[in-house]
Amino acid sequence: MSRTVSYFRILSWLFVVGCAGIALVLSSFYLYLQPALPPVEQLRDVQLQTPLKVYSRDSKLIAEFGEMRRTPLEVEDVPSNQIQAFMAAEDSRFREHHGVDLRGLIRATYELVSTGSIQSGGSTITMQVAKNFFLSRDRTFLRKFNEILLALQIERELSKPEIMELYLNKIYLGNRAYGIEAAAQVYYGQPAQDLNLAQMAMIAGLPKAPSAWNPLADPERALIRRNWILSRMQALGYIDQEAYEQAKARDISARYHGPEIEASAPYIAEMVRQDALRRFGEEAYTAGYEVYTTVHSERQKAAREALRDGLEAYDRRHGYRGPVDQWSPDALDDRSELKDRLNGMSTVNELIPAVITGVHEDEARALTAIHESIRIPMTAMSWARPYINENSMGPRPESPSDVVSRGDVVYLRIPVQPVVNEEGERKTLEAELVQIPEIQGAIVSLNPDNGRLEALSGGYSFSQSSYNRATQAARQPGSAFKPLIFLAALENGATPATTINDAPIVFDDADLETTWRPENAGGQFRGPTTLRRALYQSRNLVAIRLLRQTGIRQTLDYIGKLGVNTSQLPGDLSLALGSGLLTPLEMTRTYAMLANGGYEVTPYVIQTIKGPEGDTLFEAPESHQCEKCDPDEEELLEAALPSVRPGDDASQKPKRLMERVADKRSVYIMHSMMRDVIQRGTGRAARSLGRSDIAGKTGTTNDQRDTWFMGFNPDVATGVWVGFDQPRSLGRREFGSATALPVWKDYMEVALAGLPERYMDRPAGIVSRRIDPETGEPATTDNPDARFEIFRAENAPEPASANDSYQDDSADDSGDARPTQELF
Template sequence: MTEKARNRLLSLFWLGLAGAAAAAMGFASIYLYLKPGLPSVESLRDIRLQTPLRVYSRDMKLIGEFGEKRRNPITIEQTPELFVKAVLAAEDAGFYSHNGVSIKGLMRAASQLLQTGSIQSGGSTLTMQVARNFFLSREQRFVRKFNEILLSLQIEQELGKDQILELYINKIFLGNRAYGFQAAAHVYYGRDINDLNLAQWAMMAGLPKAPSTYNPIANPTRALVRRNWILKRMLELGYIDQDEYKNSITAPVTASYHGRDLDLNAPYIAEMARKEAVELFGDSAYTDGYQIITTVDSKLQDAARKALQHGLETYDARHGYRGPEQRLDAELLADSDQLVDLLNEIPVLGGLEPAVVTAVEPRQLQVQLRDRRVVEIPWENGLESIRPYISEDARGARLKSAEEMFAPGDVVRLRRVEVTAEENTGTGEELVEGEAPSPDPFAGPGEEAAPVEEPQVREEWHLAQVPEAQGALVSLAPEDGAIRALVGGYDFRQSHFNRVTQAARQPGSNFKPFIYASAIEKGYTAASVINDAPIIFEETNLQDVWRPENDSGRFLGPIRLREALYRSRNLVSIRLLQALGIDYALGFVERFGFERSKLARNLTIALGSSALTPLEVARGYAAFANGGYRVEPYLVDKVLDVNGETVYQALPLTVCHNCPEAGSEQQPREPVDLADLQMEAGAMEPSEEPVELRTLPVGPLDQAGEQARPRAPRALSAQTTYIMDSILKDVIKKGTGRKALVMKRGDIAGKTGTTNGPRDAWFSGYSPYLATSTWVGFDSNGELGKREYGGSAALPIWIDFMSTALEGLPERHLPQPDDIVTVRINPRTGLRTSRGGMFEIFRTDRVPGRGTYSSYQPVYSNDSGDTPPDEQPDEPLPEELF
């Protein structure tokens, strides 16, 4: 080599060295300048991915999901290996060999920038994408790129490759609110990532590059090109063989949008749980992946929703058809697209679909559905029974022709009905759901019956309408107040107002059992006789003269307490409260959990004039169901964090029948000689104050292994509870709740309630398994109709729900406590008798004196099943507020 060449080479060497030194100094300067502003990589170890709040039933059915980002974090061990390879083939094949930065990738990006004058790709590794997604923005600036490189180098030093990859798999945005591949698998395919195939994995691996451009739903053609390129890369890298490649590259695009499917329709429950979660955890409830496990039973919740909707629709049908919801211009009928858009803006309520009438014939309607189908509504599918609504008390005559009410452009509601019929029967009869076909009657001895073909199912559409009346249903577990089912209205999409917890309405006679319980606790018996006769009050706090009446306008004269309650006699309730004293009664009613401040301080509280929510009333009835203990309703049983660890556990007041009740014995009362009681109850003055509640110390439960809970305090004695339970069972056997006899159970009890108008209809009742309250009324406080009562509007809903809830459960009854005896009495005087008469139950210290049975002739006999002439046996006995 010549001297000249040697000098040239040396110059180039020093020039290169100087350039490298300058580059190093420049890089070091940039590092020193940017380093103070970089976040700590150590925080990635404890990073909390934004995971939505999820609400579940007690049997882990999903009820609701709240949060802007849908995410289902998974570990690297839970991620399919072949899917990981698809991601590496698409994004960073050298991930496991580089130190966080790919020089080759950066040089390629720089070359593209010099050639085109714009940024074509960032040359980012998976580590660099993790740095950007967790700490940086997506703005295309060189400073951000330098930060990304520096952070990537630090991340590689702090974390292992699998840890970095796991962060990437759970963090990356993949379109349609999905963050992370597990969430994306549910959004695009409706399944876990482990349940997808190679073609689908490759399709999802193509999303990170541009979720909108390569979205298989929005851009299936471009997404398919990207998928096939990834499959080819996997083949070239040796991740898959030729057969796997051929099978996957010909696979069709199967992605479609899968919104988060809820397992249970319980939006009122979901909203209550959401509010409680925010109270517990603040705004982080929406992002930290909490799982709320409620006390709700999915079977009971579904039954409650169906019962309430059916009950409101049945009530609504009794009062006539109000006509189409709206009428559209005729021009709209010619524009199919606009018509479909309009129908899709109308929510489906209670399962009732909106539709537009397109043609009307005398005995038939033709309507278009939201999915563009045109179906026919024959006369027998809801048209023949239409009677126009005039008022809550009047309907018009039945339609003679559909043209009298309908015209093209009318928006109506339809109910979809599946009709199942046997093939080749020639009868066209419907099969009852769950009923097996009859065996072949022509099969001889030892011969197999001819195979029965599966019955065909056809779809029918029936005319319907969305009820204007609203309702509520809540059901509690009596032993601890756990909410097993709750429906706050006809449909949450119609109104978010939760009538179980927010609607304070007058309960009417539904409140009477608490007044009667206070009387029995004080010294009255089920055989005490009170006069059912007119009474007039002139009191300043009632502002005017008050003449309370019974609904029928008739009075039965002297009547026993038991009969007065199951017949819901208003005048007896008022006289009873007058005798007890308002202060005593208010103090006693507080023991059921009612707030004194919400109760009126006058005699109208005997008739349920104080506004209460269905949840408050159900809590009160739970005491009759559980043996006399006060419980507090609760919804959230426990809360799990994102790792499945319990961070909250409810400890409700719980009834423990087998636990000793230390200090709970009441002071003995002096026996009351009921023979000396006068017919006019006002002669009895209150002689004692109610016993204050005592929260008993924590003790073991009778359920082995369950965590000890606070003991539920007594609301009333076991003896009073047993007597009240007997009377409330008579409400169903003989009184205003007789419709519930259809359930053929002896362990159910309850009370109807109806307020003036009537405006509110109630039925609250229980078995030892559940305490349930139902209410029907208008949000506007309008009248339900003169022929509507608790027994006609609310009780059928209670029956439908409780029939399902108690199905298959054996009858259970409260155990008879000590100091209870059964005595034969004169049914007219309530006094003991040695022959004839009827049996009544008493506390041993309150057995009445003897009377003479032959000294009177009863107007009617309760034991014979006869009823007084002014009341019909097949109709619920009415009751009214005042």
């Protein structure tokens, strides 16, 4: 008996000593690790990594940048079934324990002892919060002990709802989705509040293995785990048997949903991304900034579609270059292999890659990655004359076999809506044969009153090429540059009635390194020509003589004062023909200056930047035009802040003064002259808009390498450039009026819709004289061809007689530049 007691005492002492040893070890671990533990208070102010979002002016999502897709939710906004699904899957005793679940740890320890490796961590939701926010993902005992200590601290300082909210917003759920709202959007394309029970259970199953077991990567394993979670929810009393059976019976409805882009403006998005990266560094992708741009979604859509349609129209005019690839006809029987290969090809501007599977008498049949059989009628490929060169095409095709062959890989445009017959039955889908244009272009639209970018597209397809031709492609503007030459002349005493000889001229100039014989388009010469007529007929030789008369250096200095970058402009007479280099954005900025009456324009694309808490970090300055900035205005300009910082008075918006850079009377006269380009000159096609307030200028360089149309009214200034990235001829009949003007017109039809006609206010100091339109000399009333012309008062000729003068009240600023029957 005494021996038994002795053994019992020894075992008791050993147990006590063991417990004390364990306590000592644990205490040592705690004392060693506790000082290095981060303060739990950080969790209250934690910054969840949220992507950069870019919006249009009317709050349509343009783009999302960042590796982590996340949209934080308040725990009150999360459906109770979603929370219960996570508890069933990860921690059913979440509401009962104090951060550590001993049952889970004992189970994890047993698995370790029985298998020799860590099978499950026994982690509670609180421990996962500790790991996700503060610790590494290494599966070590030291990290686990840190996790336990942090979990205990978190439970002491945060409430259960706060812990659950942190967990639901931080947890990684596969496919770049962090948090349940992002996961709901990625897998189901809808908010978390709108998910059904089966979808909630599917999302709750993702933390186990988010990359490998999600419903996109492994649907079978994801389905098994979803159904297990549903059974756990039923067993725990979260749902009844009927709800369990209904949810379990649902099929997997998950598919990948990218960010829901509401406005397609990829070139704008890239401009904003680069700006945000300069401002905020790599934090731009994770801090949750929201950037609101100046572009309006409707105008942006119109600009993108107008440029796309214009480039495709040019491409068709020059014929079909053939298939992008040719696959062996023997491989056409393996439909699965064909679809895999087509899946690897890019869709470009909604143009879908396809392979021709059959050619018949009046149609061809094609297969795409998602369409089993598509009909291409002969009418949809009759345009496809063989391309020979930019000036020549082969004969018009008479049958599909003249265009395509079995195995040809081509691009198709497929209607979004299925084609149905009169009985409402779905017909075989019909498509149109298309090809991706080699020609490129750019369109830029600005608000002249403040420089706000209204729309921009830098090429046919951003996915094909991210090179932004609107801002990066410095090209020769050709005759689109002439209004600046003419404006410089007007400010140096010339008038619209000034007559210059349109006749052949030869220059043997050492600076030009060769004999130069400039010509007019078409090779014709018209003799003495007024500047008004020379501009709307785009007479090259008049522009050259006018530049020589004004002076090259004086003209360049004047153009530089307008804000034009003169570093890539030539210092010779070829300047008159637009031989310098300017980007479409620079050209449009210059025309916006003309549109607003002569005030400098600084384009901008970012209207507002908001921080993760919704505070305004930056707001574009308000633009104010000043005739002659006085000292107070200049002081205001210097004091204008580049941003509004948190804590600043947001009502005190920064301001920017737009200084006058051109005489308003000269600009007023230019408006009149450039409206004639539309009404009777090279821009006549724009008359289809039915407006008399638009002005503009075409531009075409030598050998038709660059083509332009620049135009405006006082509300919108828009420029279009069309050409090849590697300059070459567009073809002998391809001028700015044929390539760029249709794009401009299609866009402006939308941009000006609903806006009343508007003209520049008539400034004081403008007078009218009756002149002979052929000679530019003052005319009498008995001249049946005489017309009124407008002049700056100091440059106006004396009237032919006292009775023949009509003079505006030069002290009266009222009125506008609306044309009259008698005025050119």
